[in-house]
Amino acid sequence: MQEAMINRAKQLLADGTVNRVIGWKRGEFAYDITPAVFQSAEELDADFVFDDFTSANVSKYLVKESKKEGKILAFLKPCDTYSFNQLTKEHRVVRENVYIIGIPGGPKLDAEKIKAKGITGILGVKNENYTLKIDTIYGEETMPFYEAVLDKCASCKSKKHVVFDELIGEDGDVLESNRFEMVEKLENMTAQERYDFWRDQFSKCIRCNACRNVCPACTCEKCVFDNPNSGVENKAPADSFEENMFHIIRAFHVAGRCTDCGECSRVCPQNIPLHLLNRKFIKDINSLYGEYQAGEDTTSRAPLNDYKQDDCEASIVHERGVE
Ligand code: SF4
Ligand code: SF4
């Protein structure tokens, strides 16, 4: 796949369709694959990587990149295409300035899950019949492939590309996903248990802002959390109120726009399952306003931006017996 992607990127650069390419390159470690822009065939040959650790969604980078001179080639996995569509819908990217090649998705791997098995010094991985063979500086280790899969891939909602100019590989389908299972478990807890669960999680937050910075729904040019008059500008939370506030405000801001891309949880250095909070919003929006998938298209009106005479009333929350 990597070779086919590089070859096609070189063709599109050579015939002038695009003047640069956004993809990924290796960072400090084998599993540290990070978005990067390539300007030439030589740069692609030297650094372009697409492997089992290539999970970062490049859509958000296109907010800035699509406003530059010329067209950029972007490789988008199925989940990334939902983010791109949502950004198009919100007029945050310039669609005509992006040439999209849809590429197959995961399942991608989570290096933290491999390290949690005590496996360190990772040099590379190979999936052989769903056994993961891990080459390390200490020798070869193995573990079941599915135990190393990223959470966002383990509950994938769709293998379908909702926007592309061409595809490498086959397009897939929207999947029957188990993504609301954990949300249901949380809903079945008592209010106190649920509060304790979230306090336990949010108390780990160091306010590094990685979740906000990676989130394709968080593209405000001026973020409320950067307001110097707010008292909470770019600083570690001083108490439990500030810890809760950051997450609750962010979840409300992205409600109805979050495509459930899973990037927030993927990048959190404290392993806080942030996607569960956003999924609760998605699940509630579905049940209150009808099924809706953000990023599925660029024209429909989002439930929270729309008004219908038969919209549910706020009191319905109490009728549902929410504690
Ligand atoms: S990425 Fe994690 S630690 Fe950083 S601000 Fe977000 S929740 Fe907090
Ligand atoms: S809140 Fe998380 S899952 Fe939702 S769009 Fe942002 S990064 Fe993706």
Ligand code: SF4
């Ligand atoms: S937290 Fe809110 S204000 Fe800040 S970038 Fe995200 S949506 Fe915008």
